[in-house]
Amino acid sequence: MRYELIVIGSGPAGRRAAIQAAKLGRSALVVENRARVGGVSVHTGTIPSKTLRETVLNLTGWRERGFYGRAYRVKKEIGGSDLNMRLRKTLEHEIDVLEHQFARNGVRTIAGIARFVGPHEVAVVEPDGDEHRFEADSVLIAVGTAPYRPPHIPFNDTNILDSDALIAEPRVPRSLTVVGAGVIGLEYATIFSALDVPVTLIEPRDTFLDFIDREIIDEFVHQLRDRGMAIRLGCKLERVEVDGQGWPIAILDDGRRIRSEMLLYAAGRIGATAKLGLDTCGLEIDSRGRLAVDPATFQTAVPHIYAAGDVIGFPSLASTSMEQGRIAACHAFGAPMPPAPAYFPYGIYAVPEISTVGLSEQEVRERGIPCECGIARFRETSRGHIMGLETGMMKMIFALDDRRLLGVHIIGEGATELIHIGQAVLNLGGTLDYFVENTFNYPTLAEAYKIAALDAWNRMPRV
Numbered sequence: 001m002r003y004e005l006i007v008i009g010s011g012p013a014g015r016r017a018a019i020q021a022a023k024l025g026r027s028a029l030v031v032e033n034r035a036r037v038g039g040v041s042v043h044t045g046t047i048p049s050k051t052l053r054e055t056v057l058n059l060t061g062w063r064e065r066g067f068y069g070r071a072y073r074v075k076k077e078i079g080g081s082d083l084n085m086r087l088r089k090t091l092e093h094e095i096d097v098l099e100h101q102f103a104r105n106g107v108r109t110i111a112g113i114a115r116f117v118g119p120h121e122v123a124v125v126e127p128d129g130d131e132h133r134f135e136a137d138s139v140l141i142a143v144g145t146a147p148y149r150p151p152h153i154p155f156n157d158t159n160i161l162d163s164d165a166l167i168a169e170p171r172v173p174r175s176l177t178v179v180g181a182g183v184i185g186l187e188y189a190t191i192f193s194a195l196d197v198p199v200t201l202i203e204p205r206d207t208f209l210d211f212i213d214r215e216i217i218d219e220f221v222h223q224l225r226d227r228g229m230a231i232r233l234g235c236k237l238e239r240v241e242v243d244g245q246g247w248p249i250a251i252l253d254d255g256r257r258i259r260s261e262m263l264l265y266a267a268g269r270i271g272a273t274a275k276l277g278l279d280t281c282g283l284e285i286d287s288r289g290r291l292a293v294d295p296a297t298f299q300t301a302v303p304h305i306y307a308a309g310d311v312i313g314f315p316s317l318a319s320t321s322m323e324q325g326r327i328a329a330c331h332a333f334g335a336p337m338p339p340a341p342a343y344f345p346y347g348i349y350a351v352p353e354i355s356t357v358g359l360s361e362q363e364v365r366e367r368g369i370p371c372e373c374g375i376a377r378f379r380e381t382s383r384g385h386i387m388g389l390e391t392g393m394m395k396m397i398f399a400l401d402d403r404r405l406l407g408v409h410i411i412g413e414g415a416t417e418l419i420h421i422g423q424a425v426l427n428l429g430g431t432l433d434y435f436v437e438n439t440f441n442y443p444t445l446a447e448a449y450k451i452a453a454l455d456a457w458n459r460m461p462r463v
């Protein structure tokens, strides 16, 4: 019962670490407290929310509305069963692929709740109550996070709910209040707004998504307000009351009362570390249940115990979690690791979607780098005309001294795919000349790169 690596949690970080260990010829055990593998990413987070988004965009005919008008719908009445059908099929397929991946690579998985009983020993309580103990040379904590549920919110998992409960049995409410303008809150607020559900978004701060370029956020806010979303920034939720009909009323600190059929509380998540027995191995967590690690190796304060994924905090993405898990496993077994590329892309699957890589204009200015920006609107591309796109834009930022690319920021159709061109050029140290001199497929949205680069070039001093 000894493994070279025990991984606690089978989400993106845990999965990638275990498979990396197996590929290095090491024995790995993955402990997962859900009945099936996949973690938050597959069961309640990334995949379900993106599937819901795709279902909504398809059934509402959202992508065709530029041509056929705002009333256009592929399916007139869209209900919970429509949303659920595609969700169940997609999740089943995803889990099947993951289970096969573990089996193919000889990674053993066990369903149960893991906790440390010593620095090198992990106890696992199976669903039937049986407890097993396993020893490990190294352990990776990849337990992820759970939605933060403050005691003053009367959650009932029916119409006052967090993001886990919302996706468990998605349905279409008559109106929706979303508390929290973080990535999760914004994704769901905009998905339901695309279903023509009246949505009110509440955020205590005056700004949101501060790591995204402000020009992109301005465009985003404009589009959301244009389609009728009520955005209440700088308003704190004081409490939630329930009226005679059972509808929640959000009471704000400025006295406003917002009544809706459903309230989604999406203001923060907390590391799933409380029951891990971390004290038995001398590890401490912060106020949000997160663990601190060495950002290069993902070792915790106890060198043979690693942590990766959402449990270590920002950026809390499935994509970055996978990489962190892989690096942790490589480090644990002394496998060579090239340095991580300077920039990773960030995707926000709201409607419209946003994606960004590199520095924002604010960050460039804070660093005192003289720069020029170029903008392309998707409606300027032939592909945009064909698709009936009225919105969507790309912003590129270049250094004035050597024309190197500093950042790419996109809002609109295909943003999360398009960003990878910018990512490649950025991480390879490319310049504006790449975009000006290269031929792009025509007609594509990727042509926006050339248009934005030429826009910047037009305004740059000639050398």
Ligand SMILES: Cc1cc2nc3c(=O)[nH]c(=O)nc-3n(C[C@H](O)[C@H](O)[C@H](O)COP(=O)(O)OP(=O)(O)OC[C@H]3O[C@@H](n4cnc5c(N)ncnc54)[C@H](O)[C@@H]3O)c2cc1C
Pocket: 008, 009, 010, 011, 012, 013, 014, 031, 032, 033, 034, 038, 039, 040, 041, 042, 044, 045, 046, 047, 049, 050, 112, 113, 114, 115, 142, 143, 144, 145, 163, 184, 272, 275, 276, 308, 309, 310, 311, 316, 317, 318, 319, 320, 321, 347, 349
């Ligand atoms: C609504 C939503 C949408 C998202 N959308 C995106 C997106 O579009 N793109 C993106 O990149 N990221 C997205 N994310 C984030 C992404 O899901 C996370 O970054 C990713 O899942 C984190 O992976 P992880 O490896 O840390 O583990 P997780 O996926 O969090 O999984 C951890 C697993 O460990 C299990 N576990 C916990 N404690 C124990 C224990 N004691 N014993 C055994 N098992 C345990 C948990 O039950 C869970 O199954 C989204 C998240 C949410 C909530």
